[in-house]
Amino acid sequence: xxxxxxxxxxxxxxxxTEPPARCAICDEERQYVHPDGQTWTTLEMMxxxxxxxxxxxxxxxxxxxxxxxxRFAIGQxxxxxxxxxxxxxxDCIAYLDEKTVAEVKKLGGVQAIALSHPHYYxxxxxxxxxxxxxxxxxxDDKEWVMRPSDYIQFWTGESLQLSEGMTLHRLGGHFKGGAxxxxxxxxxxxxxxxxxxxxxxxxxxxxxxxxYSFPNLIPLPARKVAEIAEKVAGLKFDRIYNAFHRVVxxxxxxxxxxxAERYIAALEGRLFST
Numbered sequence: 025x026x027x028x029x030x031x032x033x034x035x036x037x038x039x040x041t042e043p044p045a046r047c048a049i050c051d052e053e054r055q056y057v058h059p060d061g062q063t064w065t066t067l068e069m070m071x072x073x074x075x076x077x078x079x080x081x082x083x084x085x086x087x088x089x090x091x092x093x094x095r096f097a098i099g100q101x102x103x104x105x106x107x108x109x110x111x112x113x114x115d116c117i118a119y120l121d122e123k124t125v126a127e128v129k130k131l132g133g134v135q136a137i138a139l140s141h142p143h144y145y146x147x148x149x150x151x152x153x154x155x156x157x158x159x160x161x162x163x164d165d166k167e168w169v170m171r172p173s174d175y176i177q178f179w180t181g182e183s184l185q186l187s188e189g190m191t192l193h194r195l196g197g198h199f200k201g202g203a204x205x206x207x208x209x210x211x212x213x214x215x216x217x218x219x220x221x222x223x224x225x226x227x228x229x230x231x232x233x234x235x236y237s238f239p240n241l242i243p244l245p246a247r248k249v250a251e252i253a254e255k256v257a258g259l260k261f262d263r264i265y266n267a268f269h270r271v272v273x274x275x276x277x278x279x280x281x282x283x284a285e286r287y288i289a290a291l292e293g294r295l296f297s298t
Contacts (some may be wrong), residue, residue: 028044072121085210100144101267116139116146125155216262260277
């Protein structure tokens with residue numbers, strides 16, 4: 025019995041004797057099945073290959089990023105956010121080894137795991153079991169949990185406070201339960217928003233974007249983009265970290281607002297001269 029992991033998206037499934045016939049996450053319009061077909065691996069296979077390692081970077085006071093090299097699956101970054109002795113693991117990466125566990129424990133371990141959306145659930149159960157930490161997922165995305173666990177706690181409503189300084193906010197958009205983590209005391213009290221790709225930092229780091237599907241380039245409707253911008257307008261944050269270690273360094277809330285206006289103008293044909 026092995027817990028197989030999809031090579032394309034990094035989602036781990038419950039232990040079985042044979043790999044699943046399909047990956048439900050990839051076989052859906054927001055993701056994709058690799059042109060060469062569905063393939064699988066396991067954590068054991070990844071570790072034994074000697075190919076992968078996790079790089080842990082101290083980005084700023086109270087914030088560490090963890091990224092797998094070489095890139096695996098979607099290639100996202102997970103963040104360890106520290107606030108007054110309470111550590112939150114924001115989103116998950118698939119690869120986890122003894123060295124990573126030891127280094128995270130030196131940083132105080134993990135008291136909670138919070139996820140932005142299903143594409144980054146990956147091996148969340150392995151992380152939860154290793155650090156004995158609850159997993160927080162919005163109930164609107166319950167159907168996309170491929171590996172159930174007693175560690176998973178489904179939350180409801182529009183926000184959930186994890187600690188005095190950290191709160192989850194449901195924005196929807198990319199997924200119905202799509203969430204961001206507001207770290208109010210981060211960035212020397214100016215506030216940080218960790219967004220996965222519910223709000224995506226683009227190549228020009230002064231701007232962000234919003235999509236239903238990034239790999240398949242399916243946009244969100246104007247009304248939803250306006251709703252997302254309105255939901256975060258009242259939050260105090262000056263910086264954004266996205267799922268791929270891209271950062272809006274300053275004036276991040278203003279960047280979200282002006283980006284939403286530009287996005288809506290483009291959808292409505294007001295951005296272009298013809």
